[in-house]
Amino acid sequence: MNIGDAAKATGLSAKTIRYYEGINLVVADRSENGYRNYSDAHIHKLRFVQRARRLGFSIDVCRALLSLYQDRNRASAEVKSIAKKHLGEIEAKIVELQNLQQTLSHLIDHCAGDDRPNCPIMDDLSGEFHDTSADDRKLH
């Protein structure tokens, strides 16, 4: 199986597969003409990596998972621990983004969005706070 077919079989691009070989993640055999040659076992590994990457695991973690995958004596506790750590990072990222979301949508809500220059978003960025968080109070 040449790299093009491997790409089709795994959903990865040929470029990506070459890159994975470059970093010693999944190394193919070579045919006589120098072309990379992929066996079913290679394809299996590549698909494994593709799924792990889709779940957001870093390449380094994929490397560890791949080696656990090939370890008949692995403890599922080890896999679970890696996954849990990754889940924690994802959850932290979600919280971080949700904070940004709140701040941004608040600012957006209070921007007229017309042709005048006055803009609470700019005020916030420039450090002039107009305190829109209590804009329901009575002024004047």
Next chain:
Amino acid sequence: MNIGDAAKATGLSAKTIRYYEGINLVVADRSENGYRNYSDAHIHKLRFVQRARRLGFSIDVCRALLSLYQDRNRASAEVKSIAKKHLGEIEAKIVELQNLQQTLSHLIDHCAGDDRPNCPIMDDLSGEFHDTSADDRKLH
């Protein structure tokens, strides 16, 4: 004001401030000895960028925001549109991460996490599905 003081005044590192100058984002004056020299206006710009970056805007978008900031005739609609686009991207990322979170925590929940090799997380990555989504049904 030298770069060290500018760093303290803005919360950015000197490295970052030099980088911003390198990409023509905020360019300082120079003293006779060749040191960068920051005025209040420079500090203000740097703080503007710092706040925008903290809100997750890319450097390129910061550049656009900075130029809008200095445009007395800007329309707040333009700022709002940039912010809205960014908010959309953040929200998309949140959804993506929440999907990962669901998948991962589901897999983690179904992994014994002991010293045996059997592991639904590995099964999922390798493409062997054991369908834990309906694991409350009676088997056997």
Next chain:
DNA sequence: GCTTGACCTTACTGTAACTAGAAGCTTTAT
């Protein structure tokens, strides 16, 4: 005058995970 230490300069490298492009083989199809 000399040294020390803090601060500044430029320039180069490394990060993550690829993607794009160039120049040149090999294979396949016409």
Next chain:
DNA sequence: ATAAAGCTTCTAGTTACAGTAAGGTCAAGC
């Protein structure tokens, strides 16, 4: 025979910096 498709390696670009090296500048203390 030739063109198209597919393969090879190599280099550079992406984002937003951080780390390090080698060296210039400045104020204080002896």
